[in-house]
Structures are given as C-alpha cells and as structure tokens.
Amino acid sequence: MLWLWILFGAVALVVVLGAFGYNRLVRLRNEADTGWSNIDVQLQRRGDLIPNLVEAVRGYAAHERGVFEEVTKARAAVQAAGTPGAAGSANDMLSAALGRLLAVAEAYPELKASDNFLRLQEDLTDTEDKISAARRYYNSTVMHFNTAIQSLPWALVARPLGFRDKEFFSAEGDTAPPQVSLTPAT
Amino acid sequence: MTLQQQIRRNRLRSGIVVIGFVVLLGVVAGLIGVVLDLRLGVVALVGASLYALFAIISSRRMVARMTGAQEVGPDQLRPLRRVVENVSIAAGLPVTPDVRIVDDPSPNAFAAGIRPQTSYIGVTTGLLRVMPKRELEAVLGHEISHVRNRDTYLMTMATIFAGVIALIADVGFRMLVSGGRRSRRGGALVLVVAVVGLLLAPYAALLLRMSLSRRREFLADQGSAELLSDPEAMALALRRLELDTTTMAYADASVAHLWVESPTSRVESERRGVLALSNLFDTHPPLEQRIAALEESGGFRLPETLPPDRPFAFELGLAEE
Numbered sequence: 001m002l003w004l005w006i007l008f009g010a011v012a013l014v015v016v017l018g019a020f021g022y023n024r025l026v027r028l029r030n031e032a033d034t035g036w037s038n039i040d041v042q043l044q045r046r047g048d049l050i051p052n053l054v055e056a057v058r059g060y061a062a063h064e065r066g067v068f069e070e071v072t073k074a075r076a077a078v079q080a081a082g083t084p085g086a087a088g089s090a091n092d093m094l095s096a097a098l099g100r101l102l103a104v105a106e107a108y109p110e111l112k113a114s115d116n117f118l119r120l121q122e123d124l125t126d127t128e129d130k131i132s133a134a135r136r137y138y139n140s141t142v143m144h145f146n147t148a149i150q151s152l153p154w155a156l157v158a159r160p161l162g163f164r165d166k167e168f169f170s171a172e173g174d175t176a177p178p179q180v181s182l183t184p185a186t
Numbered sequence: 187m188t189l190q191q192q193i194r195r196n197r198l199r200s201g202i203v204v205i206g207f208v209v210l211l212g213v214v215a216g217l218i219g220v221v222l223d224l225r226l227g228v229v230a231l232v233g234a235s236l237y238a239l240f241a242i243i244s245s246r247r248m249v250a251r252m253t254g255a256q257e258v259g260p261d262q263l264r265p266l267r268r269v270v271e272n273v274s275i276a277a278g279l280p281v282t283p284d285v286r287i288v289d290d291p292s293p294n295a296f297a298a299g300i301r302p303q304t305s306y307i308g309v310t311t312g313l314l315r316v317m318p319k320r321e322l323e324a325v326l327g328h329e330i331s332h333v334r335n336r337d338t339y340l341m342t343m344a345t346i347f348a349g350v351i352a353l354i355a356d357v358g359f360r361m362l363v364s365g366g367r368r369s370r371r372g373g374a375l376v377l378v379v380a381v382v383g384l385l386l387a388p389y390a391a392l393l394l395r396m397s398l399s400r401r402r403e404f405l406a407d408q409g410s411a412e413l414l415s416d417p418e419a420m421a422l423a424l425r426r427l428e429l430d431t432t433t434m435a436y437a438d439a440s441v442a443h444l445w446v447e448s449p450t451s452r453v454e455s456e457r458r459g460v461l462a463l464s465n466l467f468d469t470h471p472p473l474e475q476r477i478a479a480l481e482e483s484g485g486f487r488l489p490e491t492l493p494p495d496r497p498f499a500f501e502l503g504l505a506e507e
Contacts, residue, residue: 031278038275126268133276136415141278 021154025163028145032166035138036084039169042134043078043091046127050075050098053120057101060111064104071097084138088170091131098124135169142166196336200343207347211235214351234350241346242300249298249342252441255286255308263287265501269319270307273326276413277334283307292432293317296444297329297338305333314502316430318495321423324410328420328446331409337402341443403470404479417484421477425488428473447473 054068074094081087102121105111112118146165149158211234219227241248249255267285274282283297284306293313299305307329317325332338407424411417427447442448448470481487 035278038278042275129268129272130275133272136276136413137278140412 022161025145025148025154025158025161028141028148029163029166032138032141032145035134035141036169038134039084039087039131039138042127042131043087046094046124046131047075047079049120049123049127053098053101053117053124056114056117056120057105057108057111060108061104067097067101067104071101073097083167084142084169085167088135088168092170095128139168142168193334193336196340200336200340203340203344203347207238207343207351210347210351234353237353238346238350241350242343245342245346246299246304246306249296249345249441249444250286250308253288253296253298253308253444254290254436255288255296255298255306258285258287263502266309266314266498269323269498270326270330273323273330273413274333277327277330277409279330279334283330283333285309287311290435291315292434293427293430293447294434295325295329295446296441297332298342298444299333300339300342302333302336305338307333310434311499312430312432314499315497316426317423317498319498319501320416320419320495321426322498323414324416324419324423325446327410327413328406328423331406331413332402335402335405335409337406338444341402345441345443403476407476407480408483411480411484417480418486418488421480421484421486421488422492424473424477424480426492428477429492443470445470 050071054071057064058068071094074090074097077090078087078094081090105117148154149163149165154163211231215227215231215234217227218230250257263285267282270285271282279302281303283299283302286306286308288294288308288310290310291312292310293316295307295309295313297305297307307326309325313322313325332341407420408417410420414420424447477488
C-alpha cells in the first residue's frame with residue numbers, strides 16, 4: 001500500500017515538473033518568435049527605404065547602373081530568404097551593396113546636400129541600428145531556447161514534442177561592438 | 187540567475203512588499219487606536235488605504251513631479267528617442283518607454299512606471315551635456331533593464347508605501363505629543379511602546395525600500411552591459427558620473443532610489459539627517475563597487491582618465507560648439 005502511494009507521488013511529481021518545463025519551453029519559443037518578428041519589422045522598414053534611396057541617387061548618377069542593380073538584387077534576396085540564417089547573410093550582402101551606393105553618392109556634393117537624401121540616409125542608419133539591436137535580442141532568445149531543448153532531460157523529448165533548434169540571425173560580423181581604445185592619447 | 191528568475195523574484199518581492207505594507211499599516215493604525223482613540227485608528231487605516239490607492243493610480247504623475255521631469259513633444263529630441271527605441275528593441279520590450287527631461291545640470295537618469303507599457307525614462311539635461319552617445323546608451327540600457335526586470339514596479343510600490351507609512355506616523359506622533367498632555371490614560375509604558383513603534387515603523391519601511399534597491403543596481407548595470415554587449419560603456423558612464431561633481435539642484439529624498447546615481451549623496455538634504463550615519467541606509471552601492479563589478483565580469487580595466495568624447499547634446503542641438 002505504501003509503495004503504491006510512493007509511486008503515485010512520484011508520478012504526480014513528474015507530471016507537475018513536466019508541465020512546468022513544457023510551459024517554459026513554450027515561453028522561450030514564443031520569445032524567440034517575437035524576437036524574429038522584431039527583426040522582420042525592421043528588415044521590412046529598411047526594404048521600404050531602399051527604392052527611394054536608389055531613386056534619389058539615380059537622379060544624379062544614372063550611369064552607375066551596376067550599383068543600383070546590386071542593391072535591388074540584394075533587397076529581393078532579403079525578402080525572399082526563408083530562414084533567419086539565410087536572411088542574415090542576405091542582409092549582410094545588402095549592407096555591403098548599400099555601402100557602395102552611399103560611396104557613389106559621395107561623389108555628388110549636390111546630392112549629398114539635398115534634404116531628401118540626408119533624411120533617407122539618417123533613416124537608413126537608424127534602421128541599421130535597430131536591426132542590430134533586434135538581432136542582439138533575437139540571438140539571445142535563440143541561445144536560451146536552444147540551450148533549453150539541448151540539455152537533459154528535454155533533449156530526449158523536445159524533438160517529438162515539436163521543438164526544433166532555431167537558427168541565429170547572422171552572428172558573423174556583429175559578434176562584438178567595435179572596441180574603442182581606452183589608452184589616452186599622449 | 188536568469189532574467190526570468192530575476193523577474194519572478196521581483197514579482198514575489200513585490201507581493202511581500204504589499205503584504206508587509208498592509209501588516210505594517212495595521213500595526214501603526216492599531217497603535218494609534220489603542221493609545222489615542224479607536225476612531226482615530228480607523229480613520230488612519232481607511233485614510234491611508236485610500237491615499238495609497240490614489241498614489242498607485244497617479245504614481246506616474248507623482249514621480250514626474252518629485253523628480254521635476256517634463257514631457258517633451260513627439261518631434262523634439264528625435265535622436266534621443268531613437269537611442270531609447272534601439273535600446274528597448276535590444277531588451278525586447280513590447281513598447282518603447284517615453285522620454286522625459288529633467289532640467290538639471292547634474293548628470294543623472296531614472297525609470298518610473300508600474301507596468302513596462304506605461305513606463306517612462308527621465309534624463310537630466312546634465313546627462314545629455316556630459317555623456318557621449320556610447321555611454322548615454324549604457325545609462326539608458328541601465329534604466330531599460332530596470333523596466334524589463336520589473337524593478338520600477340517594485341520600487342514604485344515601495345516608494346508609495348514608505349511615503350504613506352511616514353505620513354501616518356508623522357500625524358500620529360504629533361497627536362501623541364499634543365494630546366498626551368491633556369489625557370494621561372494608558373500610562374507611561376504604552377506611551378513608550380507607542381513612541382518606539384511610531385518611530386520605528388517609518389524607518390522599517392524606509393529600510394525595506396533601501397534594501398530593495400541596492401542589489402538591483404548591480405543587476406541593472408549587468409543588464410545594460412548585456413543589452414549592448416559592451417560592459418565597458420557602462421563602466422565608463424559610471425566613472426564619468428563619479429568624476430562629475432555637479433550637484434542636483436533639486437533632489438527629493440523619497441525618489442532617491444529611482445536615479446542611476448544617488449542624487450542625495452551629494453546633497454545635504456534636511457530629510458537625510460540620521461540616514462547619513464550608516465551606509466546601511468544608502469540607496470545605491472558606491473560607484474567604485476559598481477565599476478569594479480563590471481570590470482570583473484567584463485574582464486577589462488578602466489584607465490584613470492576618461493577618453494575625451496563628444497557629448498550627445500551636440501547631436502540634439504542642446505549645446506553649441
């Protein structure tokens with residue numbers, strides 16, 4: 001009789017702990033999903049800025065066709081990317097292409113001084129900052145989620161329950177902020 | 187300790203603070219009722235409860251008044267708003283907290299609000315004039331961490347309750363002094379117990395409030411370092427606060443614990459009085475300790491002198507070259 005009670009208690013304990021653990025995994029997954037949609041919002045915003053920026057530069061430098069094409073292609077690649085990893089590398093390519101576009105713009109003082117261009121450039125910088133902020137949040141939620149489903153006991157049952165490892169959003173090139181040298185100039 | 191554990195712990199502590207307040211309120215009201223007048227005790231209890239309720243509802247405005255934080259129009263200080271936006275995205279907050287400005291030459295910042303959705307961040311004009319962007323970001327990261335960790339919730343509740351208890355005790359004590367001479371019922375013993383109780387209760391409440399906030403500062407510093415993945419920025423910001431000797435023109439002791447750097451440590455406010463005796467009563471750990479904690483976890487060492495940097499105020503158009 002006593003053994004039955006102990007068995008019953010053990011089962012109840014497992015069920016309660018299991019429920020708490022499962023809820024935790026669900027919460028972590030939702031956090032990661034929210035983190036991803038934050039990135040998505042910013043990528044979208046950046047994508048919306050690009051046609052205007054391209055038009056603004058085209059008005060002054062119509063012959064720089066190669067750069068425009070590159071930017072447009074990279075933008076389409078970001079929008080077509082299906083996974084965070086792919087979106088991340090496509091996004092890095094877009095950043096590089098935009099860098100070249102802005103370099104082209106450098107050669108046209110009138111363009112650089114125009115209000116429209118200045119505002120676009122400011123918005124672009126802001127969006128890039130926000131993408132990198134959203135990336136930091138998303139990557140940290142993914143790390144927590146992945147760690148949770150890779151460690152025991154959840155490593156055994158996470159997959160059958162439908163929890164899959166999530167991809168990071170391109171950690172490359174953004175692992176650490178630029179470290180400013182702190183040695184005072186002499 | 188993970189973030190979720192910290193948040194859960196803050197919620198639990200908030201619960202304890204609320205229950206503790208109710209008990210303490212009952213004790214103080216009971217003392218008044220026994221020593222002076224039963225009706226007065228009831229009045230004190232009901233009055234204090236109503237006042238606390240009112241304070242919780244209007245806490246946003248009360249904190250704004252006590253700190254002198256002004257709302258700014260949506261089109262003003264866009265660069266500052268952007269920095270706040272970026273930091274709250276990195277923290278994964280559902281809503282970006284509003285920004286308010288305190289017109290004060292001393293660099294400081296605070297966060298207030300009961301829920302993350304209704305929180306706001308106050309920064310002094312001094313902070314904008316002193317801090318470069320990187321360090322300003324770190325300070326905002328510290329405040330956003332307070333919001334995310336639900337520190338602001340707990341601290342707001344603690345402030346309100348401490349204020350209410352101090353108010354009742356004050357009123358009760360005055361009545362005891364003036365009324366005690368006329369009617370000498372109860373005897374000396376009750377009077378002593380009552381006086382001790384009435385004196386101790388506010389200090390108990392105050393101590394509770396202080397002990398709540400000190401470890402939080404370390405956690406918020408770490409939180410900021412993680413949000414920006416830049417522990418050095420937070421340490422630099424703290425060092426800059428330490429080196430700055432401007433005192434706050436207006437510092438209310440009852441909101442001292444909300445600021446990133448204790449505003450009262452440099453202001454000899456009359457309300458500080460006995461509290462100055464011991465650092466047990468300090469709202470904040472010394473800046474040196476906070477910097478040391480960041481240096482240890484981040485594995486770096488700050489130089490003696492700070493790098494000369496361009497303050498953020500230039501980008502806001504608040505300062506001239």
